[in-house]
Amino acid sequence: MATITEAPAPELGSAVPVAAEQLDRIVRDELQDTPIIDMHTHLFMPSLGKLGLWGIDELLTYHYLEAELFRFSSVKPAEYWTLNKQQQADLIWRTLFVENTPVSEAARGVIAVLSALGLETARTDLSQAREYFRNQKLEPHIRHVFELAGISEVVMTNDPLDPEEAPLWMKGAAPDRQFHPVLRLDRILNKWPQHWQILAGQGYRVEENLGGNSVAEVRRFLADWYGRMKPVYMACSLPDTFEYPEDSLRGRLLKEAVIPSCGEFNIPLSLMIGVRYQVNPAIRLAGDAVGKANLRAVEHICVEFPENRFLISVLSRENQHELCVYSRKFGNLLPFGCWWFLNQPSIVEEMTRERIEMIGFSFIPQHSDARVLEQVIYKWRNTRRTMAPILTNAYRLLAEDGRTVSRDEIRRGIHRLFRTNFERFVNLRGGHERHSAV
Ligand code: HDL
Ligand code: ZN
Numbered sequence: 001m002a003t004i005t006e007a008p009a010p011e012l013g014s015a016v017p018v019a020a021e022q023l024d025r026i027v028r029d030e031l032q033d034t035p036i037i038d039m040h041t042h043l044f045m046p047s048l049g050k051l052g053l054w055g056i057d058e059l060l061t062y063h064y065l066e067a068e069l070f071r072f073s074s075v076k077p078a079e080y081w082t083l084n085k086q087q088q089a090d091l092i093w094r095t096l097f098v099e100n101t102p103v104s105e106a107a108r109g110v111i112a113v114l115s116a117l118g119l120e121t122a123r124t125d126l127s128q129a130r131e132y133f134r135n136q137k138l139e140p141h142i143r144h145v146f147e148l149a150g151i152s153e154v155v156m157t158n159d160p161l162d163p164e165e166a167p168l169w170m171k172g173a174a175p176d177r178q179f180h181p182v183l184r185l186d187r188i189l190n191k192w193p194q195h196w197q198i199l200a201g202q203g204y205r206v207e208e209n210l211g212g213n214s215v216a217e218v219r220r221f222l223a224d225w226y227g228r229m230k231p232v233y234m235a236c237s238l239p240d241t242f243e244y245p246e247d248s249l250r251g252r253l254l255k256e257a258v259i260p261s262c263g264e265f266n267i268p269l270s271l272m273i274g275v276r277y278q279v280n281p282a283i284r285l286a287g288d289a290v291g292k293a294n295l296r297a298v299e300h301i302c303v304e305f306p307e308n309r310f311l312i313s314v315l316s317r318e319n320q321h322e323l324c325v326y327s328r329k330f331g332n333l334l335p336f337g338c339w340w341f342l343n344q345p346s347i348v349e350e351m352t353r354e355r356i357e358m359i360g361f362s363f364i365p366q367h368s369d370a371r372v373l374e375q376v377i378y379k380w381r382n383t384r385r386t387m388a389p390i391l392t393n394a395y396r397l398l399a400e401d402g403r404t405v406s407r408d409e410i411r412r413g414i415h416r417l418f419r420t421n422f423e424r425f426v427n428l429r430g431g432h433e434r435h436s437a438v
Pocket of ligand 2: 369
């Protein structure tokens, strides 16, 4: 598997057309051989220590599986939270994997990880898996897992106001070539009243109502963290009720501080829109839901800031067609991923076909959103499995309409979808100024 610098965008070499009956195999092979850039995860580089989650107990206590547990188990959330991590994992394994069949996307994913690591998948207990992970050293395990997943690098989610993470960056966390930082701004944009005093405590002259020199001081905060983290983009998740323009603290922070700062550092802003936060707080991280958003907010932002670049992902299936249409209107909008509740093969297929039909290969099909290291193994296996027939169909339709493609052209298309679009949009390898989508 090629490493980061060994996977340049392929140039068109042989123009030998691929025969129709070979398309499926060649598409699968080229998907398998393309080292993917995973452009949004919650993984952490080794120097961020215990923030990085890995191993069987973390895999099983993933909030997607906790939500499923509470549908099957008589154990109530309040009781579950009194258990320790191993007891929680044992309960989830017994309930979802032994007493029931693990057919959901997240449950089947754990099976795929165990299988890929050569571990038994139908045991009634976790002793073998725990023994395996106890014997792993983190850094070689990371490289092995990335090889198994077929990814060359991942993009992190780094919160400058997280009380555990921020001090590690302040001390100077060692970078890692396979992990790219992102400046995550939810606490600033969505919860300014609860967090402005942290900035004030660090010497930034900010006020709760953004009075005085607050905006300039937020920009100084962003500049300081840009210098510390070197993020490839800034990011924020937003509720389904998000509006822009909006006469609110968030509206002012976006317009006057965050978007101008992204322009100053020539990096995109990622907006992930459509979350209904904590509809069931009893199940904690699993308690968020989804709502259809008003995407005119995206339209207004792209119109007002034509020199900025925006990575946009929306959570509601009902918003996807609108996002595709807006992508046709704004070259500075790059749609990405089948996010969270959309990352199910049936929906990924619908969204990806719609995107190819409307905007060709000028989008980023998927990110893993992995929270636990080994999840990238199943999330990228599933993506390759779902993408192959979709791409084959696109080339088959093209051939029926009179144009065949070469293997090099197929490889170029897959590189564009899973590497080049992102690399260019965030200027990952340095060099050119970027303003168009891809
Ligand atoms: O805000 C986000 O980045 C989301 O991806 C949330 O982290 C969500 O809880 C999640 O894990 N989605 O997969
Ligand atoms: Zn995420």
